[in-house]
Amino acid sequence: MSWLTKTLSSSIGKKVLMAITGLFLCSFLIIHLVGNLQLFKDDGGYAFNTYTVFMTTNPLIKTVSYVLYFSILFHAFWGIYLEYQNKKARPVGYAVSNNQGSFASKNMAILGTIIFVYIAVHLSDFWYEYKWGHLPYVTYTEELATGEITSIESLPEGYTQEVKMLETFDEAAGTKSTTVKDLYLEAELAFSKPLLVIFYVLSMLVLGFHLVHGFQSGFQTLGLNHPKYNPVIKKIGVWIFAILIPFAFAVIPVYFLIK
Amino acid sequence: MDLTLKIWRQKNAEEKGGIVEYKVNEISDHMSFLEMMDVLNEQLINEGEEPVAFDHDCREGICGSCSLHINGEPHGPDAGTTTCQLHMRKFKDGDTIFIEPFRAKAFPVVKDLVIDRSAFDRIQHAGGYISVNTSGNTQDANAIPIPKVDADKAFDAATCIGCGACVAACKNASAMLFVSAKVSQFALLPQGKVEAEERALNMVKQMDEEGFGNCTNTGACEAECPKGISLENIARMNREYLSAAFSADPQ
Numbered sequence: 406m407s408w409l410t411k412t413l414s415s416s417i418g419k420k421v422l423m424a425i426t427g428l429f430l431c432s433f434l435i436i437h438l439v440g441n442l443q444l445f446k447d448d449g450g451y452a453f454n455t456y457t458v459f460m461t462t463n464p465l466i467k468t469v470s471y472v473l474y475f476s477i478l479f480h481a482f483w484g485i486y487l488e489y490q491n492k493k494a495r496p497v498g499y500a501v502s503n504n505q506g507s508f509a510s511k512n513m514a515i516l517g518t519i520i521f522v523y524i525a526v527h528l529s530d531f532w533y534e535y536k537w538g539h540l541p542y543v544t545y546t547e548e549l550a551t552g553e554i555t556s557i558e559s560l561p562e563g564y565t566q567e568v569k570m571l572e573t574f575d576e577a578a579g580t581k582s583t584t585v586k587d588l589y590l591e592a593e594l595a596f597s598k599p600l601l602v603i604f605y606v607l608s609m610l611v612l613g614f615h616l617v618h619g620f621q622s623g624f625q626t627l628g629l630n631h632p633k634y635n636p637v638i639k640k641i642g643v644w645i646f647a648i649l650i651p652f653a654f655a656v657i658p659v660y661f662l663i664k
Numbered sequence: 665m666d667l668t669l670k671i672w673r674q675k676n677a678e679e680k681g682g683i684v685e686y687k688v689n690e691i692s693d694h695m696s697f698l699e700m701m702d703v704l705n706e707q708l709i710n711e712g713e714e715p716v717a718f719d720h721d722c723r724e725g726i727c728g729s730c731s732l733h734i735n736g737e738p739h740g741p742d743a744g745t746t747t748c749q750l751h752m753r754k755f756k757d758g759d760t761i762f763i764e765p766f767r768a769k770a771f772p773v774v775k776d777l778v779i780d781r782s783a784f785d786r787i788q789h790a791g792g793y794i795s796v797n798t799s800g801n802t803q804d805a806n807a808i809p810i811p812k813v814d815a816d817k818a819f820d821a822a823t824c825i826g827c828g829a830c831v832a833a834c835k836n837a838s839a840m841l842f843v844s845a846k847v848s849q850f851a852l853l854p855q856g857k858v859e860a861e862e863r864a865l866n867m868v869k870q871m872d873e874e875g876f877g878n879c880t881n882t883g884a885c886e887a888e889c890p891k892g893i894s895l896e897n898i899a900r901m902n903r904e905y906l907s908a909a910f911s912a913d914p915q
Contacts, residue, residue: 420880500762
């Protein structure tokens with residue numbers, strides 16, 4: 406074994422891999438939320454649908470997204486493997502146990518498993534539909550002078566699901582037409598189902614619990630524990646990652662349900 | 665006070681054990697927990713039964729010999745004390761008390777409540793020391809200036825008595841708090857710097873070989889440690905280990 410594999414397969418190294426992938430997934434949440442906030446824009450989905458095209462075609466973002474898929478799978482399966490190892494370290498349990506750890510810290514594996522199931526459902530709802538499903542197309546016509554946007558559902562001839570975006574300018578009329586896949590409509594349809602909305606909201610609650618421990622635990626594992634910075638790390642972990650971000654995500658399906 | 669005790673009995677390492685119920689009566693508030701155990705054993709001997717085996721030595725909270733998982737907590741309900749310093753006034757008349765051995769794959773039960781903690785000794789042997797020449801011209805340790813803050817932190821880490829409560833409390837049976845205290849007490853001092861890299865690498869390697877679980881930062885160890893060893897030490901050990909792994913010459 407090389408020194409690197411030896412280091413990463415030690416108990417500390419294994420946790421470092423969990424911390425690095427976990428904190429990377431935390432950074433992804435910020436980007437994902439900022440993008441999704443465009444769903445609240447009252448423009449028939451113009452901003453969101455063109456943003457989707459950007460996110461699925463930009464080479465840099467596509468590269469990062471492969472790192473992201475890998476991180477999700479690695480963090481999930483490595484976590485389960487570590488949990489299995491940890492269970493093996495105590496083959497005979499206690500008759501009575503009054504463990505002092507927090508609820509979240511003691512249940513990271515089960516919380517993580519629920520989040521993994523959620524990610525699978527979420528990807529099949531949107532990512533899969535966008536890539537391989539059959540989405541309707543929408544054409545936005547923007548009055549360049551006023552910025553006013555009108556939209557019509559359309560499927561122009563010769564379009565296949567491979568076409569992501571088509572832009573045309575009509576100089577005489579002073580308009581710009583943009584035809585894109587209507588993922589916004591997909592969100593509207595998905596979140597008209599109350600059961601799915603409840604599942605999404607509960608999943609975000611679980612995410613909050615996972616992150617209330619996970620965010621600050623990642624720093625501790627990397628050795629970043631210092632009385633000057635600990636309070637800041639704890640506050641960011643609790644208020645931003647465990648409360649604000651899951652709350653904002655949970656608002657999206659509820660907003661569509663009651664819209 | 666009169667008590668019902670539910671105690672783990674196990675003949676030896678090979679045989680299966682189980683919880684056995686005993687009654688003890690007229691226990692004084694002023695007794696220590698281990699004195700109460702002594703009363704039980706006197707009673708068992710008088711009845712011609714095998715007394716309950718348990719570890720103990722100094723009975724003043726500094727040797728790390730006593731263990732016992734009492735009502736779900738290592739060293740019982742009192743914070744910052746070992747079992748020998750736990751007093752019966754922490755319990756009420758009529759209480760039922762569960763007494764189990766510390767549980768971990770790396771701490772196999774020898775008999776009843778006695779466990780084999782030699783895994784900790786082997787981790788210590790792997791690097792929990794400094795090498796000092798004793799040729800007659802050894803420098804006085806007090807002649808080396810050490811910042812007060814570092815000396816205090818090193819001393820805090822050095823108060824670890826190696827009892828294994830951290831392992832017993834951890835849901836993963838991880839020994840990280842113990843090993844980190846042993847790494848930290850030297851890492852903070854100039855005398856420990858010489859062997860700092862190999863110490864971190866070798867002690868962690870030995871810890872992993874003993875079959876302890878991985879740390880998930882739940883903090884149960886810190887809460888149950890009779891000496892109040894801080895989680896800060898685990899972060900320090902992680903830093904020591906990672907920087908040694910990336911910068912030390914290959915062995």
